[in-house]
Amino acid sequence: MARRILLVTGNRGKLEEAREVLREYGVEVEQAQAWKLEVQSESLEEIALRAARVAYAQLRRPLAVEDAGLFINALNGFPGPYSSYAYKTIGIPGVLRLLEGAADRGACFKAAVAYVAPLVERVFTGEVCGSIAREPRGSQGFGFDPIFVPEGYSSTFAELGPGVKNRISHRARAFRRLGEWLSRRDPL
């Protein structure tokens, strides 16, 4: 049975990826333009859950909020929960500059998807690790995709494109967990 959930996000790339993954579970995703609470926290789970609760209080329909970030080893996890701000301010060139001379270029993308519906609150997480490329490559995806090379590959997410990204990404893993959980529940 088809289900429909709202995804509260202003990020088109996120929306498309979530849609693609949840389609496998017969779940349709509609973008919601609610006001989105942006709490400051080091925990993606907490940021997503608090934003989802506030959005649910406004919209009163089953919805998800996803918070994601790029955690770079040599920078002790920076930009992590501040990835969106870091992307807008220092951007890819700034991140590459911070890594000049770093021996360890390892990094992980992490995502937390908070789902809120009547009498339900759940958070699902996903992660993909890899390394930061020496220069941007590729034109697909969004955000830091041109500099993230997932483990086991030599191309960036921006070169690999949505087929590969949606199999292995942090977001795909988190939304797949939501999809599996939704498909085990009774219809809403």
Ligand code: ITT
């Ligand atoms: P919403 O809050 O409106 O959903 P946002 O882009 O602000 O959109 P986040 O707060 O989760 O979303 O920010 C995460 C940032 O981390 C995002 O803007 C990208 O710069 C980066 N990021 C997260 N997932 C990514 C991915 O799959 N590929 C590339 N960059 C990603």
